[in-house]
Amino acid sequence: MSYSIHIHNPGGPEVMKWESADVGAPGFGQVRLKQNAIGLNFIDIYYRKGLYPTQMPFVPGMEAAGIVDMVGDGVANLKSGDRVAYAMVLGAYAETRLILADQVVKLPDEVSTQTAAAMMLQGMTARYLIRDIYKVGPNDTILIHATAGGVGLILCQWAAALGATVIGTVSSEEKAHLAKANGCHHPIIYTRENFQKRVLEITDGKKLPVVYDSVGKENFMKSLDCLQPRGLMVLFGASSGAVPPLDLAVLAQKGSLLVTRPTLATFVSTRSQLLENSSDLFDVVRTCKVKININQTYTLKDAAKAHSDMEARLTTGSTILTV
Numbered sequence: 001m002s003y004s005i006h007i008h009n010p011g012g013p014e015v016m017k018w019e020s021a022d023v024g025a026p027g028f029g030q031v032r033l034k035q036n037a038i039g040l041n042f043i044d045i046y047y048r049k050g051l052y053p054t055q056m057p058f059v060p061g062m063e064a065a066g067i068v069d070m071v072g073d074g075v076a077n078l079k080s081g082d083r084v085a086y087a088m089v090l091g092a093y094a095e096t097r098l099i100l101a102d103q104v105v106k107l108p109d110e111v112s113t114q115t116a117a118a119m120m121l122q123g124m125t126a127r128y129l130i131r132d133i134y135k136v137g138p139n140d141t142i143l144i145h146a147t148a149g150g151v152g153l154i155l156c157q158w159a160a161a162l163g164a165t166v167i168g169t170v171s172s173e174e175k176a177h178l179a180k181a182n183g184c185h186h187p188i189i190y191t192r193e194n195f196q197k198r199v200l201e202i203t204d205g206k207k208l209p210v211v212y213d214s215v216g217k218e219n220f221m222k223s224l225d226c227l228q229p230r231g232l233m234v235l236f237g238a239s240s241g242a243v244p245p246l247d248l249a250v251l252a253q254k255g256s257l258l259v260t261r262p263t264l265a266t267f268v269s270t271r272s273q274l275l276e277n278s279s280d281l282f283d284v285v286r287t288c289k290v291k292i293n294i295n296q297t298y299t300l301k302d303a304a305k306a307h308s309d310m311e312a313r314l315t316t317g318s319t320i321l322t323v
């Protein structure tokens with residue numbers, strides 16, 4: 001018997017129930033994983049609240065790492081004992097789970113299962129944001145919101161390693177120090193300073209070619225004002241709420257701006273995309289260009305507490321739930 005977190009109705013952290021489940025043997029193309037650690041992501045909160053509808057009851061969580069303990073028919077590339085990780089596959093808040101072999105990647109020796117659980121979703125997101133959506137380079141000055149968060153700290157380090165000048169927004173002095181220690185050249189404490197004004201000052205009025213905004217509602221319109229003509233607004237989250245419908249004429253008025261609303265799922269939808277993205281991520285971690293900051297660890301059973309803390313902006317960097 002294995003335990004997992006189950007949600008029977010959408011709601012606050014208290015709807016997450018620790019219940020036993022019979023996982024069974026893997027079917028065709030599947031493996032059974034004994035999970036060591038699960039990554040906590042803001043998307044888990046959207047699912048819990050019902051903002052991303054799914055059939056109830058369900059097991060939340062989108063990423064984890066662990067050991068293959070049983071292999072189903074038709075699986076050639078994995079064997080019992082392999083260390084693997086995955087992201088964007090619902091059902092991660094579990095001690096043991098079944099998953100398609102094609103949805104997991106093998107871990108290099110240098111990457112522990114705890115680090116992998118902390119970085120797969122946030123790290124592969126950072127990679128598609130700065131390599132696929134827009135190729136960040138040494139001549140770019142870019143703005144990253146929620147810089148001290150999970151995606152934020154990885155994105156910031158990776159962009160700095162590519163030579164970019166990074167401007168980041170954070171809510172507190174402590175988070176500003178953390179952002180700075182992780183490659184953010186100009187942290188802006190948005191609770192005290194107007195970030196659009198600071199962007200103008202930092203860039204001598206030139207503004208930016210790209211803004212990465214995961215905060216959504218509170219920042220979206222202000223972020224558009226930080227862009228150069230033909231600049232790119234990458235809205236990739238809604239931590240403060242969903243952005244209301246946009247009058248597209250605004251994009252013309254503000255200088256022929258481009259807007260995209262991407263999701264990681266699209267960028268790792270094929271096996272080759274998943275392997276290419278994760279291999280780049282393993283490389284930057286192995287070569288210490290990006291350090292994964294596991295700043296909070298909870299037991300899986302305590303997932304409700306982890307959710308409350310993340311929603312209250314008490315977490316920084318990455319968070320894992322251990323089994």
Ligand SMILES: NC(=O)c1ccc[n+]([C@@H]2O[C@H](COP(=O)([O-])OP(=O)(O)OC[C@H]3O[C@@H](n4cnc5c(N)ncnc54)[C@H](OP(=O)(O)O)[C@@H]3O)[C@@H](O)[C@H]2O)c1
Pocket residue numbers: 040041042043121122125146147148149150151152169170171172175214215218236237238239240241262263264265310311312313314315316317
């Ligand atoms: N589209 C994709 O492919 C994709 C993939 C992964 C993640 N995401 C998105 O990226 C964002 C970051 O995810 P994460 O897991 O790394 O979380 P996170 O950044 O560690 O946590 C969210 C942070 O957002 C900031 N924030 C601003 N307004 C907030 C509000 N009203 N409530 C709560 N937090 C607020 C807080 O930082 P401050 O205290 O500094 O304000 C908070 O720490 C989320 O919006 C998530 O949905 C998108």
